[in-house]
Amino acid sequence: MKATKIVLASRPKGMPTAANFRFEDFEIPSLNEGELLLQPLYISVDPYMRGRMNDAKSYVPPYEVNEPISGGIVAKVLESKSEHIDNGDTVLGMLPWCNYIITHEKMVKKLDDNGVPPSYYLGILGMPGLTAYFGLMDICKPKAGETVVVSGAAGAVGTIVGQIAKIQGCNVIGIAGSDEKASMLKDDFGYDQVINYKTTTDMGQAIAEAATNGVDIYFDNVGGDITDAVIVNINFHARIALCGQISLYNETGVSNGPRILPMILTRSALIKGFIVSDYQERFGEAYQQLGTWVKEGKLVYTETIVEGFEKLPDAFLGLFSGQNQGKMLVKI
CATH class of the missing domain: 3.40.50.720 (NAD(P)-binding Rossmann-like Domain)
Structure with a gap:
């Protein structure tokens, strides 16, 4: 089975351009024990990713040239060799920009079906x-x-x-x-x-x-x-x-x-x-309070959604010209 990934083709100098990204096809291998085959539903683009395109020390390692860009992704499980995550489940993780992804179960979190749109876990509940x-x-x-x-x-x-x-x-x-x-x-x-x-x-x-x-x-x-x-x-x-x-x-x-x-x-x-x-140990507190405010109607939310895997670089670049209102996402 073939898939496509988006890699960092070169490190930008100043404002990034489409030339800093490259699409590559690859063959998806069979699953090993504990692994999942995922199809992304929504992929997040965020300003902090610009810093990861530089070869500089920061709070998160830089992207490697000729390796996939990665970020927050909500995905559907197409195939599972996990005892804890089933086919059809929806998961969240920091994952590579691919239209099909193989990852270990430890790299994702299973999302509960609580009536909240899955994209919210990359935004107001993310x-x-x-x-x-x-x-x-x-x-x-x-x-x-x-x-x-x-x-x-x-x-x-x-x-x-x-x-x-x-x-x-x-x-x-x-x-x-x-x-x-x-x-x-x-x-x-x-x-x-x-x-x-x-x-x-x-x-x-x-x-x-x-x-x-x-x-x-x-x-x-x-x-x-x-x-x-x-x-x-x-x-x-x-x-x-x-x-x-x-x-x-x-x-x-x-x-x-x-x-x-x-x-x-x-x-x-x-x-x-x-x-x-910095606040990872207190995430539960925030999830509970944000979720309560959303359910009470005290917090409303807006998203700018671009459709199509091939639009990921354009959506990312759009962050720097103010094309988004609220959270910028790419729907696959």
């Missing part, structure tokens, strides 16, 4: 939801009446952060890249105000006008000039969750910006970088 929950609740510790600013607000994490902040009784200001996204954030996700950074000439002033009482919490998904503008407006004892720096991921040189540490010092502010796996 890495983005967990990231939003722990970044806001554990690092920022929101209090009712505080002002929360979220950059990358229309992304998979940002849409969830804003809603959790509203559940906590906060005033929530989003930063996004289009009027359409701004309307979506206010109408669908309860954001109080949204700043379109692409049409705003002075971000520092715009944030000051939106956050008239200053910024108590900043959930940073983008970094760069936007973060510089937010930091100028932080309050005494502000808390900053450093989640992503997508504006800088494709920089080829060292980015020189304002020195923000004096402001952190004089405002007695807290800034903490984190990755969701």
Whole structure:
């Protein structure tokens, strides 16, 4: 049986292009004991993958050139040699970009049929939801009446952060890249105000006008000039969750910006970088709370779904031009 995989053809310099990916056909071997043959249902594309395309030390090993890209995948079991997972089950795992996958049962988690769409386990009940929950609740510790600013607000994490902040009784200001996204954030996700950074000439002033009482919490998904503008407006004892720096991921040189540490010092502010796996031992807590909020209708969710295995590179590249609203997925 033949299958197709998508490998890293070369390491990008600056913004990735389609030339950094290559499709290869291969023959699927027979299953060994404990192995599964999977057909992907949904494949996740995420900004952190850009960092793995570089040959650099990080919190996760880089992708190898001429080896498959990998990421979060929800898949159906076509054939099983496992005692614990049956044909027809749905599983979740960090798996290679292939249209058919052989993996060991230990590499996946069986998903319960609880009425939640399987794609949610790559979004609101997956890495983005967990990231939003722990970044806001554990690092920022929101209090009712505080002002929360979220950059990358229309992304998979940002849409969830804003809603959790509203559940906590906060005033929530989003930063996004289009009027359409701004309307979506206010109408669908309860954001109080949204700043379109692409049409705003002075971000520092715009944030000051939106956050008239200053910024108590900043959930940073983008970094760069936007973060510089937010930091100028932080309050005494502000808390900053450093989640992503997508504006800088494709920089080829060292980015020189304002020195923000004096402001952190004089405002007695807290800034903490984190990755969701830091909280692995507490995932159960987050799954339970997020699931409860979803069932109660307090958390709603949006996905941008691209159809077709061959569209995976395009979907990934689309993250860097803001083509997604909410979580970007590829449906196979």
